[in-house]
Amino acid sequence: MALQKSKPLETNPIRIYVACLAAYNNGSLHGRWIDATLGENHIHSEVKAMLANSSEPDAEEWAIHDYEGFESAPISEWDSFERIADLAEYITEHETLGGKLLEHFGGDLDDATTAFDNYYGEHTSLEDYAQSLTEDTGGEIPNHLANYIDYAAMGRDMEMSGDIFTIEIAFDEIHIFGAH
Numbered sequence: 001m002a003l004q005k006s007k008p009l010e011t012n013p014i015r016i017y018v019a020c021l022a023a024y025n026n027g028s029l030h031g032r033w034i035d036a037t038l039g040e041n042h043i044h045s046e047v048k049a050m051l052a053n054s055s056e057p058d059a060e061e062w063a064i065h066d067y068e069g070f071e072s073a074p075i076s077e078w079d080s081f082e083r084i085a086d087l088a089e090y091i092t093e094h095e096t097l098g099g100k101l102l103e104h105f106g107g108d109l110d111d112a113t114t115a116f117d118n119y120y121g122e123h124t125s126l127e128d129y130a131q132s133l134t135e136d137t138g139g140e141i142p143n144h145l146a147n148y149i150d151y152a153a154m155g156r157d158m159e160m161s162g163d164i165f166t167i168e169i170a171f172d173e174i175h176i177f178g179a180h
Contacts (some may be wrong), residue, residue: 013119015035015067016066019064021059030053032050034046036067036069043081063077065079070088070099071097073087073099120176122173124176125155126152129164136153162179165177
């Protein structure tokens with residue numbers, strides 16, 4: 001029997017829905033979903049074309065009324081297209097972890113990007129991280145002492161003291177970062 005290849009996972013497109021406010025204020029919906037990964041100029045062009053096709057004369061105001069694919073990154077209806085394009089690029093590169101970092105930092109892209117300078121990797125738990133750190137930096141631990149080390153408490157203490165913070169993506173998938 002031949003081995004079948006599995007289908008690639010479908011990812012959500014990273015896009016925004018931009019609405020014409022003139023139409024919206026007059027009781028009709030007119031807008032367009034726009035691929036945010038194609039850059040700021042593409043977004044501007046699509047919004048300009050959407051406004052030009054509005055049933056309302058002289059439509060020129062818009063707002064972001066929906067979005068998808070930005071993971072947990074906060075988006076406002078008035079975010080600039082430059083910011084939207086930058087967020088889309090960041091999410092494309094860092095996926096769910098990037099979105100969770102943006103959420104952790106209140107949407108601050110600079111802080112989320114800088115966090116990767118102090119990225120300590122993915123672990124199954126804080127206990128796993130503390131044990132790995134101890135063994136990697138402290139040399140070999142004698143067998144008669146190994147059972148007395150409380151790695152769970154060590155990990156908890158590191159997080160509570162502010163030395164590290166964690167981003168949990170899924171069960172047994174915790175990403176550890178050093179505090180700035």
